[in-house]
Amino acid sequence: MNRHAIDISILGGGLAGGLIALALAARRPDLNLLLIERGERFGGNHVWSFFASDIAPAQTWLVEPLIAARWDGYCVHFPRRSRDLSTPYHSVTGETLDAALRARLPGEALLTGTAIAAATPTSVTLADGRHIACGGVIDARGAGTLPHMAGGWQKFAGQLLRLAAPHGLTRPIVMDARVEQVDGYRFVYCLPFSDRDIFVEDTYYADGPELDLPAMRQRIAAYAQARQWRVEAVTYEETGVLPVIATGDFEAFWHASDPALAPALARAGARAALVHPLTSYSLPIAVRFADRLCTLDNLSGEALGRVSYAWAREHWRQGRFYRMLTRMLFGAAVPSQRFRVLERFYGLPAPLIERFYAGRSTAADALRILAGKPPVPIGAALASLVGGGRPLAPLGERA
Known part of the structure; x- marks a missing residue:
């Protein structure tokens, strides 16, 4: 050429x-x-999802x-909070x-x-x-x-399950944190692509990037079984390890x-x-x-x-405000208790949540997110903001 x-x-x-x-x-x-x-x-083998409010008209x-699928809202589940939100949600594959x-x-x-x-x-x-x-x-x-960056990892394994009978979901479950908390903050993510085809992803906010794929597959199977979904076939699988940047x-x-x-x-x-x-x-x-x-x-x-x-x-x-929140999540929260940070966050107004995911949080949003009693120990939260707290995983070590 x-x-x-x-x-x-x-x-x-x-x-x-x-x-x-x-x-x-x-x-x-x-x-x-x-x-x-x-x-x-x-x-490749990927699903990317977004809220309609993320994209400017x-x-x-x-x-x-x-867009491969679209829904008129989504839901989240935590041990002490479940919530349905009406923000349209879309997926690209x-x-x-x-x-x-x-x-x-x-x-x-x-x-x-x-x-x-x-x-x-x-x-x-x-x-x-x-x-x-x-x-x-x-x-x-x-x-x-x-x-020259540090933080943690969001890692996941997802499977598209073909079920023997309808799953009963009409909206995605963006976070289901009612599962066992292992290897950091863990939640399950579900996308109902049809009445019998559902994408189930096992996701972690973890200190290390290692993927235990056999264990994650077993947890996806256990989640489906707990929901009484009988799996006929796994028609698709994807894995990923993404950086979560704190500093x-x-x-x-x-x-x-x-x-x-x-x-x-x-x-x-x-x-x-x-x-x-x-x-x-x-x-x-x-x-x-x-x-x-x-x-x-x-x-x-x-x-x-x-x-x-x-x-x-x-x-x-x-991104300064979001990196500060990452430091608090990874540096101040006990790994098994990280879910409490998100549980509290999802009690905030829906427009604030939309702006947060779009990366457009206002100064008033930041004050609202930080107001009140923090869902992590106060001393650890303050230490994380000045570089103390738990060591953060060095992102540059992953090739």
């Missing part, structure tokens, strides 16, 4: 990279794009065609993302089953030795490692991957720490960033690097 054949190469065909490709294909059809994915299909065009990319981009713009050996702001070297020169490069290959040095993080690379390589998604610090939630942030890229006049590698750095730095600045 010559220097002018590709305008932008996007590395990684997951959520962040896929949304950028779809946004540019729709709003900048003049560009020649190349989306490179290591797996055999875009999106002007940006729904990007995500609306990807790897299958719908893959289908949309193949429908909207030409075949020559899509490259799967291809590993990347190296990248610069204007070139990509594939593992098979091929070299691709292009106008700009965006790296959206996932977090990999987050040097860090953003400048050191941004320049750690290759300090000698100037200008810096543009990044997106978790690669740029563009996640909600406490929930690891990324879809609304990925939508906003993809939409922003469509407005740029200059899409050179150098310009993309500057824009992604500025966007990620501002996101980091706006």
Whole structure:
């Protein structure tokens, strides 16, 4: 390929990279794009869910065609609180993302089953030795490692269960924390895709990233049995380990991957720490960033690097309050009692909860969240805010 054949190469065909490709294909059809994915299909085996209130009306065009299922609300369950909320809830799957990319981009713009050996702001070297020169490069290959940051992990295993009889749910269960609390804060997440197909995910806010998949499968089976759901088949399975960020040095993080690379390589998604610090939630942030890229006049590698750095730095600045809450959750709460933090949170007004998940909490929201008796020991809470309390898992240790 010559220097002018590709305008932008996007590395990684997951959520962040896929949304950028779809946004540019729709709003900048003049560009020649190349989306490179290591797996055999875009999106992999993943389910991404979001609240309708997370996406600004002007940006729904990007995500609306990807929605695989939608519900008119959701519920949560804790030992001392259950609640139904009316905020619409939607899910996107790897299958719908893959289908949309193949429908909207030409075949020559899509490259799967291809590993990347190296990248610069204007070139990509594939593992098979091929070299691709292009106008700009965006790296959206996932977090990999987050040097100079610390916190914990949200890890999960989910299965799509085909049941012998209807499960009886009409809305998702976003958190069911009435289960045994092991390995940190544990809850079960349920998405009723049809009357007999339900996605059940076993999720933990844990100090370490290790996945005990056999144990998690057993717990999913036990949860289904407790609900008297007779499972005919497991038709799909996914696992994940996501960073939950409590503190860090953003400048050191941004320049750690290759300090000698100037200008810096543009990044997106978790690669740029563009996640909600406490929930690891990324879809609304990925939508906003993809939409922003469509407005740029200059899409050179150098310009993309500057824009992604500025966007990620501002996101980091706006995440201070959520990182403080993460420090309290991991540094002050006894692991088996972490559920009390969320149990209290879900007693707050629904609009506040919506703004929290969207990453748009106001100063009044912050005061309301922190007001009253904290659900963790006061001394431990104060210690966590000044760097004391329990040690936080170093995120950079995960390769």
